[in-house]
Amino acid sequence: MLAVMVVTGLFYLGIVRQIPADAPALAQAGPLIPYVIGVIVLSIIVQVVLAIASPKEAEVPADERERPLLDKAGHWSGVVLGVAVIHGALQYMWTGQGSVMFHWIVGGLILAQIAEYGLQILFLRRGY
Numbered sequence: 001m002l003a004v005m006v007v008t009g010l011f012y013l014g015i016v017r018q019i020p021a022d023a024p025a026l027a028q029a030g031p032l033i034p035y036v037i038g039v040i041v042l043s044i045i046v047q048v049v050l051a052i053a054s055p056k057e058a059e060v061p062a063d064e065r066e067r068p069l070l071d072k073a074g075h076w077s078g079v080v081l082g083v084a085v086i087h088g089a090l091q092y093m094w095t096g097q098g099s100v101m102f103h104w105i106v107g108g109l110i111l112a113q114i115a116e117y118g119l120q121i122l123f124l125r126r127g128y
Helices: 002-017 023-027 032-053 067-094 098-126
Strands: none
Touching: 002 067, 002 098, 032 098, 067 098
């Protein structure tokens, strides 16, 4: 899922970079449609492949050793999201462009999800 988020996040960034800053609000929100469709389709594909590869592990909940590590990764991804939202709000205050804030918030959501998956991998492998 980390790879799905990275690929779709880069796809979203590529689309957003082509939109002029003074484009109407509907045009600014337009990249969300192909991004969300891409995330849904790729997530379904990845989950089906993982379920086929390891059918016994598909329904196994996290055990008592994994839960604190998953919570810690979720905490730090929340920090990433908070930093992105505050940065977007500050940029809105400086530039007055709501589209900049909108894209910082959406980008922050994407970065927070990437951080959560990456930190889960790191924490579970290292046992922090």
